[in-house]
Amino acid sequence: MFQHRVRIAALVLMLTPAAAQADWLFTPVFGPTFGADTFGQEHISFGGALAWRDAEGLGLEVDLSYSPNFFEDASDGFLLFSGSGHVFTAMANAIVGLNGDAAARVQPYVTGGVGLMQMHVVSDGGLFSTTTAEPGFNAGGGAMVFATDAVALRGDLRYVRSFQNQVPSWTRGTDLDVAPGNFDFWRAMLGVTFRFGE
Numbered sequence: 001m002f003q004h005r006v007r008i009a010a011l012v013l014m015l016t017p018a019a020a021q022a023d024w025l026f027t028p029v030f031g032p033t034f035g036a037d038t039f040g041q042e043h044i045s046f047g048g049a050l051a052w053r054d055a056e057g058l059g060l061e062v063d064l065s066y067s068p069n070f071f072e073d074a075s076d077g078f079l080l081f082s083g084s085g086h087v088f089t090a091m092a093n094a095i096v097g098l099n100g101d102a103a104a105r106v107q108p109y110v111t112g113g114v115g116l117m118q119m120h121v122v123s124d125g126g127l128f129s130t131t132t133a134e135p136g137f138n139a140g141g142g143a144m145v146f147a148t149d150a151v152a153l154r155g156d157l158r159y160v161r162s163f164q165n166q167v168p169s170w171t172r173g174t175d176l177d178v179a180p181g182n183f184d185f186w187r188a189m190l191g192v193t194f195r196f197g198e
Contacts, residue, residue, distance in 0.1 A: 021102075021197065022054050022059075023102060024052055025049070025050070025053065025144075025195055026049070026196070027050075027194070029046070029047050030045065030046050030191070032044060032188055033087070033186065035185055036186065037185050038070070043067055043069045044067070045066065045067040045187055045189070046065070046067075048064055049191075050062050051095055056097065056100050056101070057102040058095070058096055058097065060093070060095065061092075061113070062092055063089070063091045063115075065089050066086065066087075067086055067087045067088075069086070071084060071087075084121075084122055085122055087119050089116070091113050091116075092114065093111045093113030095110075095111045096109060096110050096111070105145065108141070109144070111138075112138065114135065115136060115138070116135060117160070117162050118132070120132075134164045135162070135163045136160060137161060138159065140158030141156070142155050142189075150195050150196075151192065152195065153190075153191075153192060154191045154192070154193045155188075156189045156191075157186070158186070159186055160185055161184035162182060162183040162184070
């Protein structure tokens, strides 16, 4: 009876597929924000991403970014906002490798997910100050080019947008709207990815 159970256990182990190899990826990044609600102003954004992927390049990623001067001297071509402020985003994303091989040297991917956006705006002289946190999403793609098994250069382009459509009461009905409300922009990032295998 005992030998029979051992044989069944051995057969189950043989028929069970081995766990797929997985990787952890850590990427510090920087790059410009542009388009949409940047009003033609390009400012540097800093951040980082931590991702877990399986052997086919499918995984989950946490992406953080901070744009310290996002609202500095914003203008729509007619009106000028004189002040400063920052944008912070924290997103939980799915990441999908397009070539289905997390061991390839060149790895293109698409990504998208949801999270939190925080916008802080301060006018010159401190006449007004507002901080808004609201849900948002991001979507985009890029590629990682591995120089070694553990280090890659990563380029990434994403569209970031809030879900809410708020009335920018502090702009007093002007056309210049740097307040949150369907707030959106593009973000291009470059970074170095460090891969840690499980």
